[in-house]
Amino acid sequence: MQLxxxxxxxxxxxxxxxxxxxxxxxxxxxxxxxxxxxxxxxLDEIESLVSQELSAFDVTVTVIRLEDEPGSQLVDIAExxxxxxxxxxxxxxxxxxxINLSNTIEFVLLNAxxxxxxxR
Numbered sequence: 172m173q174l175x176x177x178x179x180x181x182x183x184x185x186x187x188x189x190x191x192x193x194x195x196x197x198x199x200x201x202x203x204x205x206x207x208x209x210x211x212x213x214l215d216e217i218e219s220l221v222s223q224e225l226s227a228f229d230v231t232v233t234v235i236r237l238e239d240e241p242g243s244q245l246v247d248i249a250e251x252x253x254x255x256x257x258x259x260x261x262x263x264x265x266x267x268x269x270i271n272l273s274n275t276i277e278f279v280l281l282n283a284x285x286x287x288x289x290x291r
Contacts, residue, residue, distance in 0.1 A: 172194075172198045172199075172255045173200060173201050173203075174194070174195055174202050174249060174254065174256050175203045175245065175249055175252075175257050176205065176256065176258045177203075177237075177259045177275070177279070178204055178260070179207055179209050179211075179212075179260060180206075180211065180212040180217035180220055183261055183262075184225050185220060185221075186260070186290055186291075187261075188221065188224055189203060191257075191290075194261075197249070199231045201232075202232045203233040203234075203235060203248075203254070204225075204232050204234045205233065205237050206218055206221060206236050206237065207236075207244075207250070207275060208236065209243075210289070211286070216238070221234065222235070223286070235248075241275045241276030242276070242279050243282075245257055245283075246260045246279055246283045246285075249285040250283075255286065256285060256286045257285050258287075258288045258290060259275075259276050259287065259290070260276070260291070261276075262289065
């Protein structure tokens with residue numbers, strides 16, 4: 172199984188990364204980590220957080236940086252390179268209990284032909 176995990180530096184993003192790595196290890200799959208910023212943290216800060224998270228695992232992953240339009244890039248990369256699944260952080264809850272999705276997550280959900288998993 173080939174997974175591409177979008178990580179935005181949030182706690183949900185790091186949880187998505189952790190769960191994806193564990194799943195890939197169980198199934199013998201490959202993981203690509205796609206770093207993107209939704210404005211709260213810089214790509215350098217996100218890369219540092221991901222490096223710390225990856226140090227807890229005995230695994231080799233590919234890390235890519237998505238600079239502009241990360242939703243579009245995730246969809247294009249997943250389809251072009253034949254990924255089986257896109258894994259993304261699952262959004263945040265509003266005070267009324269509704270899930271708020273970022274523009275990136277919404278774009279991927281609406282446009283991906285690949286299976287998308289949201290991790291919360």
